[in-house]
Amino acid sequence: MTTSTTRGSGPTPAVAADHIAAVRAFNRRYTRVIGVLRGGLLGTDFTLAEARILFELANFGPSAVVDLRADLDLDAGYLSRILTRFADRGLITRRRSAADARRQIVELTDLGRHAFAEVDELSQRDIGDLLGPHSPAARTRLIEAMHAIEGILDAAEPDPARVAIRAPRPGDHGWVIQRNAALYAAEFGWNSDYEALVAHIVAEFLNSHDPQRERAWIAEYEGAPVGCVYCVREDDTTARLRLLLVEPTARGLGVGTALVDECLRFATEAGYRTMVLWTNDVLTSARHIYERAGFHLTAANPHHSFGADLIGQTWTRALP
Structure with missing residues (x-):
């Protein structure tokens, strides 16, 4: 039987080529639709990865760098370079953990929180513009389809209970x-x-x-x-x-x-x-x-x- 290998797992049954092509086509189209391929996200000078780091720090507070890297599945060197740029611009502060000096903690400054607020407002407006031309019923169907995608791709081990x-x-x-x-x-x-x-x-x-x-x-x-x-x-x-x-x-x-x-x-x-x-x-x-x-x-x-x-x-x- 033909098999394919997924990241972090053993062999799995082969996936039909047309299914793979359909997912890739979906990704190509909608990364363009939501603008993630543009050099600056939403007309700012932040990349998508940088905006996501700002989001994590703004919504969940100070974070250990190692935890941030694990949560976002980022390369350690890539994350380090982003945090260095943030620090140089005065968007974050860095300090050692009081509980474990080996862990570096990063936290947004007031300037960093202001920068995130601007990105967040632009994102709200951009998604509003994307959904605006569609009826409430169509928007509901879209959200249900998104939940279906999440349910399939993020599914935990099936639980008969x-x-x-x-x-x-x-x-x-x-x-x-x-x-x-x-x-x-x-x-x-x-x-x-x-x-x-x-x-x-x-x-x-x-x-x-x-x-x-x-x-x-x-x-x-x-x-x-x-x-x-x-x-x-x-x-x-x-x-x-x-x-x-x-x-x-x-x-x-x-x-x-x-x-x-x-x-x-x-x-x-x-x-x-x-x-x-x-x-x-x-x-x-x-x-x-x-x-x-x-x-x-x-x-x-x-x-x-x-x-x-x-x-x-x-x-x-x-x-x-």
């Missing part, structure tokens, strides 16, 4: 239809017949479900939906599990298991004696979840649906 199972909110059922259609098209090549089936199931649930005996759940991770499942009435003693879905970004967090467990718990409390579900042989990850939850394969039949040749499977589990 942060998965929440909740009732659907307005718009969530539409998300269920859209994500089912998009994911199964991308992963298995299924056509719009599957989207029509999901839309029919969801519409039927919304139009006529009995809240005491039928329920739906959304799995949420870090504020975004990442999975779903529905429990509907088959007959007086049998419940049917439908539309289990887990986003690829959330796989491995136990989302599918948590959703199935919630479905089983509700069906048991609602008085059903059996739960059934229908799936297809290609959905191996879902099948493993069902097996762990105690379901047993009771029927399998070949069929041609959603533009593909499949083997439909019925799985059954007795409830307590």
Whole structure:
């Protein structure tokens, strides 16, 4: 398998060339848009790195040089030259730490704080001009997209404890239809017949479900939906599990298991004696979840649906 190496880590799966090209194109365009390639930031004589150092010292107070270097991931020599220029201009003072004489502490002077205030005001105005031509709705979408980028690139180790199972909110059922259609098209090549089936199931649930005996759940991770499942009435003693879905970004967090467990718990409390579900042989990850939850394969039949040749499977589990 082809691998690539990332800074500070071992080999990782190769990244598609078009994905790399897209990120590089984004960087080229938006470093120009926000002006970071200009010699002086915002028309000042400060570079981007110098302005960022001023920001750190203005917002977080005196700092040890070694900490400043680590926080900003700057070369030691490069940072030293910047601080020397700042000191020569009277923007900072430097002193040894009272607790550890080996650590040098840098702090903005009044002149340094005034210089930062000017840069900060120019930055506020510049971003305001950038956002001004766009509607409030477009600005909101932009900020949400920025949060999405941060969430992906700055993601900490996934934490299953942060998965929440909740009732659907307005718009969530539409998300269920859209994500089912998009994911199964991308992963298995299924056509719009599957989207029509999901839309029919969801519409039927919304139009006529009995809240005491039928329920739906959304799995949420870090504020975004990442999975779903529905429990509907088959007959007086049998419940049917439908539309289990887990986003690829959330796989491995136990989302599918948590959703199935919630479905089983509700069906048991609602008085059903059996739960059934229908799936297809290609959905191996879902099948493993069902097996762990105690379901047993009771029927399998070949069929041609959603533009593909499949083997439909019925799985059954007795409830307590």
